[in-house]
Ligand SMILES: Nc1ncnc2c1ncn2[C@@H]1O[C@H](COP(=O)(O)OP(=O)(O)O)[C@@H](O)[C@H]1O
């Protein structure tokens with residue numbers, strides 16, 4: 001416990017110093033609010049608009065969560081198909097990697113044209129797609145990158161393919177799934193925000209940030225940014241908690257991999 | 260009746276292609292029940308290939324293999340042998356007990372029977388207090404002992420080992436060799452053991468099969484007679500050194516040791 005506190009100290013000190021400097025810089029150089037707002041002003045805005053920010057966070061958060069779940073389910077299902085049929089993998093894997101390299105969330109602009117203006121579906125589809133590829137690539141790796149020694153052992157026990165899948169490939173893929181979730185959780189939140197920049201209902205954190213900036217309400221925009229950070233953090237923390245409860249000693253297991 | 264009988268066995272990889280390899284050519288070998296036989300030779304001489312053919316993890320190009328009185332395939336399906344490799348190959352997500360129980364699960368044993376057997380095996384390899392540990396919490400030597408316990412869990416008449424102690428330090432290795440001998444003496448298991456250490460082969464075996472590469476074949480079989488194995492002073496006795504010399508000379512005569520100095524260790 002003590003060592004945990006000690007580990008937490010440097011970032012806390014850094015954070016406090018950072019905000020103090022920021023506050024001081026705004027005061028000393030008399031920076032105009034449209035250029036940079038003081039942290040104290042942003043905090044005021046955050047406190048005053050708490051319920052509005054919460055409402056917007058719920059909209060974006062729901063989109064992110066729905067997409068995260070749908071993308072995970074689809075990604076896991078597809079990775080099973082891929083590991084079963086090698087030919088599929090040869091087609092899909094390069095495609096997945098290529099799609100990961102381009103900012104596919106611009107697709108939301110196209111999707112927006114396909115649904116009604118108030119629909120949340122395009123944003124959720126966007127999140128689903130981003131999460132889907134992250135989960136697919138990682139879980140497929142976990143299902144296929146199994147130690148050759150372990151496969152030979154299973155064959156020496158006369159194990160059928162189905163038993164190898166259940167007893168070796170699937171458990172081997174579990175840590176990979178959680179790694180994928182840790183990457184996907186923040187990515188889902190970011191994708192949900194960014195999707196809101198391309199039109200549609202103006203009810204989420206992302207669209208509130210842009211609309212406040214458009215109205216020169218800089219401190220309010222920053223207050224929504226703060227809300228966005230907290231939402232992203234919450235998603236990340238939950239993904240870590242899920243991992244540590246589902247695979248006790250998970251981190252140690254990876255670092256201390258036995259041969 | 261011999262436990263393993265191999266006759267006129269050949270294995271050619273990539274036959275008819277540019278990268279064709281004659282891994283084994285016309286190998287015949289018979290291993291009696293309860294015998295401990297080592298395969299030794301420089302890398303690439305086909306030791307692992309011969310072991311995998313006996314295990315039916317590979318199909319021969321030609322020749323016959325009889326294991327425990329049946330075809331190699333049937334004896335694999337009946338789990339008539341246990342196997343251990345240089346990598347312990349334990350499953351990180353299973354406790355030590357559950358690792359040992361895996362082959363029994365696949366045989367369809369019920370829970371009580373499996374648990375009783377894994378307890379027995381843990382006593383045999385002297386790790387009873389580590390039953391509920393995970394593999395990554397054990398040292399390399401302990402992991403290898405669990406792998407041996409797992410290989411012997413179904414009480415197979417035959418144990419196939421491919422350089423199982425190759426990754427261990429010298430002290431642990433000698434200790435494991437002594438333990439393996441006492442386990443085999445207690446269970447009456449027949450062992451085929453691949454190694455590239457001459458002293459290891461001599462210390463463990465009743466017979467040392469010397470092989471040479473390109474193409475892989477058996478060049479000599481050295482009988483070792485160190486009656487009363489399992490003894491601390493074995494490694495200091497003149498018979499031990501005499502047998503080491505005999506194996507080294509057989510390796511040199513087959514042109515696989517001495518000139519090149521690669522592949523086989525003197526330690
Ligand atoms: N799956 C394989 N495909 C092609 N060549 C192989 C394969 N396995 C082994 N070989 C070749 O067969 C020869 C014998 O290999 P191996 O039995 O592993 O030798 P050892 O265990 O004595 O070092 C080597 O030349 C090796 O390259």
Ligand SMILES: [Mg+2]
Nearest residue numbers: 306307308421
């Ligand atoms: Mg080998």
